[in-house]
Amino acid sequence: MDPPPLDVDVLVVGAGISGIDVACRLAQETDGPTWAVLEARDSVGGTWDLFRYPGVRADSDIYTLGFPFRPWHGPTSIPRGEDILRYVRDTAHEYGVTGRVHHGQRVTRLAWSGDEACWTVTARRSDGVVLTHRARYVYLATGYYAYDSGHVVDLPGREDLAGDLVHPQHWPAGLAVTGRRVVVVGSGATAVTLLPALVEEGAEHVTMLQRSPGYVAALPNTDRLADLARRALPAAAAHHAIRAKNVALGTLSYRLLRRYPEGGRRVLRRRLVARLPDGYPVDTHFAPTYDPWDQRVCVAPDGDLLDALSTDRAEVVTARIDRLVPEGVRLQDGRVLPADLVVTATGLRLLLAGGADVEVDGRAVDLAATHVYRGCMLSDVPNLVLAVGYVNASWTLRADLTARWFLALWRHQDRRGQRVAVPRWDGSGGADRPLLDLSSGYVRRGAHLLPRQGERAPWRVVQSYVHDLVTTRLAPVDDGVLELR
Template sequence: MAPPPLDVDVLVVGAGISGIDLACRLAMHCPELTWAVLEARSATGGTWDLFRYPGIRSDSDMYTLGFPFRPWRGRTSIAPAEEILRYVRETADEHGVTERTHLGQRVTRLAWSSEERRWTVTARTESGEVLEHRARFVHVATGYYAYESGHVVDFPGQEAFDGEVVHPQHWPEDLEVAGRRFVVIGSGATAITLVPALVDAGAAHVTMLQRSPSYVAALPNRDLVADGLRRVLPGRAAHSLVRAKNVALSTVSYRALRRWPEGGRRLLRRRLAERLPEGYPVDTHFNPRYDPWDQRVCVAPDGDLLDVLADGSASVVTATVEGFEPSGVRVSGGEVLPADVVVTATGLRLEVGGGAEVVVDGSLVDLAATHVYKGCMLSGVPNLALSVGYTNASWTLRADLTARWVCHLLRHLDRRGLSVATPRWDGSGGEDRPLLDLTSGYVRRGEHLLPRQGSRRPWRVVQSYAYDLAVTRFGRLDDGVLELR
């Protein structure tokens, strides 16, 4: 029997970190509103429940990736997925989010009616039943990559390979690791996480095969300042101070690397060379063609990747894939890298809103033709917000600011007897730019699917937590751009 349709003030789509954050904020700041969460999968947690490959962990510190209203009490700063998932679910339980979350409902269509001032949200259950929910306001917290599949490359001769080929997004639970040779194709955060984890799981040897290098920074996995503060301060106070410290440090380092890229390049190279054996070809395997933060800098907690490279249990090959052979992968130059398992860590596939179509008054909205207002609403689309994280810092930093701003907007509307908020793009936002300011392969492949940003505020998506915090706390809602009626 199908569950009953919902009719609420706010409907949150997605039960990962962003969706749970928004729902918690609604519970704390808008107790008079009715709300619910829809989740396409059969479990909450988003990314941290979906990905199951060995070593899956955060690539940001948990004091900024965690929620500001619930202290992170884990021992490590770069945490494994199972600890993050437990933390997220416990937070949802504490704020009454779990009981208002409806699992196994994939949103396929969002239709706005100006006459009714309501969204009709069509969702399909796992058993194929179609439900039509209604809401005054919708918050899309699905991120911007596809959960169904990652980016898959059809390598020549792959069918001739005698071993197994797996993608990290769909890691087999029963995959045997011990005693087997692995080739991991890729050089991003997933590959850099997988290589040391496979070694720790007993792989005979792991080769990271990369077409081009990435920047890698070895960072300590324990925050000694956090450990000290937690011994003398209440948990909430210690968490806030460490969070502020980490935001400040990451902001300063990001701006320094962007302003002085050559100096940053030399610094990153020197620190790698200090951790690797003398004579290691650092310039071959860790000297990208692009500047730091043109793509995200990958984190190796406690230098785990560098340790397995130094002791020979793993290696890096920088070359292009020419094709598969029965015994492994053939690379440019003709060498065959022997493998029992090939992991294609070839990246993500971008998708907006989980693939749901958006319709306003009967007209299908081309999301790629819209512009993002204040990093969280779309031009011409009423009463809809979305979570877009930072490219240079933890996702949750902006997701939480967006959640707080949405609550502020909803309270503002209700206090003034208003019901509809619509950003209006009139061209004054300046030059069109891609939403994400990265040159990563997954971004370039899918940027045509994403909304755009302008070159001037409030249409510019600023990569600055300090700026967004000021806008969230002190910015005007009646700014002449956001139409309130």
Template sequence: MTVAAPEDTLLDVLIVGAGLSGIGAARQLQQRCPGKRYAILEARQAMGGTWDLFRYPGIRSDSDMYTLGYRFKPWKGAKAIADGPSILSYIRETADEADITRHIRFGHKVVSAAWHSHDACWTVTAERTGDGSLQQWRARFLYVCAGYYSYAQGHRPAFPGEESFRGRIVHPQFWDASLDYAGKRVVVIGSGATAVTMVPAMAATAAHVTMLQRSPSYVVTRPGEDAMAARLRRLLPEGLAYAATRWKNVLLGMFFFQLARRRPERVSERMVGMAAAQLGPGFDVGKHFTPRYKPWDQRVCLVPDGDLFRELRDGRASVVTDTIERFTEGGIMLASGQTLPADIIVTATGLRLNMLGDIAVSVDGQPRVPAELMAYKGMMLNDVPNLVLAFGYTNASWTLKADLTAEYVCRLLRYMDRHGHHVAMPRRDASVQPAPFLDFTSGYVQRAASVLPRQGDRRPWRVYQNYILDMLTIRHGRIADGVLQFDMPRGAPMQRETPVTLSGEVQS
């Protein structure tokens, strides 16, 4: 049985997710649109999203906290590359300072959202964890801050012979806090951000840790502390020092990304050379740290203060580049014939992407499937009214785009109030040609081709992955741009457009 929510009122905004994006969205909504009635539905029993979910050894950011932090709240920690508990504390502090926590309904997993044109509002159904009961919430505006990957499932390929392995197999997304790896032989399967984080953290107490990779990734050292940020804090007021450091890191990140795109051979040579310098003579950098792809075709892995290279250099960890033939009783046999002994195997094999938190979305009874739609400014979907999703950058900090999105939502709400509008919906012209949402070759992106929406070949349908271009478009661009349509007649059903296609086939 489905029942109305205890607060049986029509909300102005319903936010889905109480992670980094959701708390930031609520803070900006309170500041820029005071008086708006809102609530946050969070599926788990705690806020923090990623930073509460992941508990594996060494969990940390792979972006600096001056850009991963909110624009409106200076990061005060000493570490620029911060650990997970520190980031979680920062999120909770933000919520407490603005009294956001009382707006959160924990243990409410949103399963469906239905738009009804006759009353211009969303009816959102949430399942309560524990008793499985359903509650319905009504809101004028739906703001999905649920991230982009499944909390229920990671990417976990099956390996031949797993059942014969006598040790423990664990996925980082579902880390067992009671797992004791001290003095144990550990193999970490993977070469991405999770693997390069776990290997040095576990090597401190394990007998030995081996990073087993099918192919190498670009791995770059970055100082754990930002020396310029520390100097600026001594010289300038806190807010000004934070803003200056944030812009410095934004511009440096954009510069190196553009350099990698324009001079990939030079940048690749430089990054591989930096790894070689840290690992010392005799290490086969060509085999283990020279990727087959160009820099920033996949996300670059950051290691603070060279911790991964230090553990490899000192022999507490090693890296093997090979493919898995099968698991054995005592470890992993590789295609080369080499056997890696292991007591514990960690499958750092990646994430499983989803969109809109796997919410079943419909408009006037017609399903809206993200993969069949096109993203407007990277945050709304064509033919879906009064819905915004937070989706950050792949080549920079997630929060940079999430902050801009929250600003835009507030601008849009104020514009609609001034002009007496109730509905805002992007309309796609048939001449706008579709392209993949993300220009990335990473496995987790390629596996999500049937999940992600598309982008278009022109603004405002382009997904730039560029903070300055987005800032000009989102923060300063016109709301009434001719693409965003306002207020259809009450009772008129929304007509479903032909799904977005690539190569002439419907992507679903």
């Protein structure tokens, strides 16, 4: 029998780390709104349930990626994906969220009715059954990546390759790598993760093939101060202290690298030279033409990438591909990289709202034509909140601030008997700017799909947790820009 339609105050879309975060916050509200979670997949976890390639892990520390209300007790600071997934699922269970998640429902349409002051949410199951729900607020915890497929480069000669060709986003279960020669195409976080993991799993040789260099920073995967804090303080206090310390250090390093890029280049280069064998061509493979944090700086926990490159089982090649050939990858300079497994770690695709159509009073909303208010609502779209993380820090830092701000909005409206909140863009926010201030390939490819930001508050998306923490706590909900009725 089909489940009954939902009729709730808040409908959360997505049961990844952002969705579980806001759901746990909702669960802690006394006399709060009614709520439920829709999830397209059959299990909780989002990204950490989807990605199964070898070595998959976070690219930021778990103390800031994790939930501020549930301490992390693991031994590592940058854990593997399976450990993060277990932590997210355990948190959902502990806070009573698991039973409120409705699985196997992909949201395809969001339609707002001003007369009824609510959203009609259409969801489709994998068996084709269409379900229709109602909610006063929709909270999009879908991120801005496409989960169905990543960015796939059409490599000439795909049909000629004698070996396997896979994309990390859809890593085949049971794919053997032992004894194989692997070429990983890409230079981002996924490629940097895959190379040492494939070496560890027994690949005969792994080549990371990149068109241009990227920045890599080796960071320790254990935190002595965290271990000390956990011995000296109660678990919650230790977690908050470690989190605050990591936020401060991350903010400081980001600001220094952005303000003094040449000095930052020298520091990053010097650290690589110290970890790699004498004479290693650091300037060929790890000296980008762009400044640090024009694109994300890749993290190598305990320098695992550099350790692998210090052996004869791994290498980085900076060159352009001509085509795939039966024996591997032929480069434009004529060289052939032998491979019986080619991994296209060529990035992700941007997609807002999980690809759902959005309508307001019968009119289709062009999401790319809207402006982002406080980093979490869209101009002239009522009662729709979205969780978007930082580009220079962990995703959860901003996602949790968004959840807390939303609950403050809810309480404000509940006390006054208000039902609708809609940001009104009148041009006073200044000139349009891209939502994501990065030059990474996936951002350039999909920037036209995302909303815009302005130059001034509350339309400017500031990449600063400290700034957002202060404004979330102190800025009034009724600021004259957010129309409340």
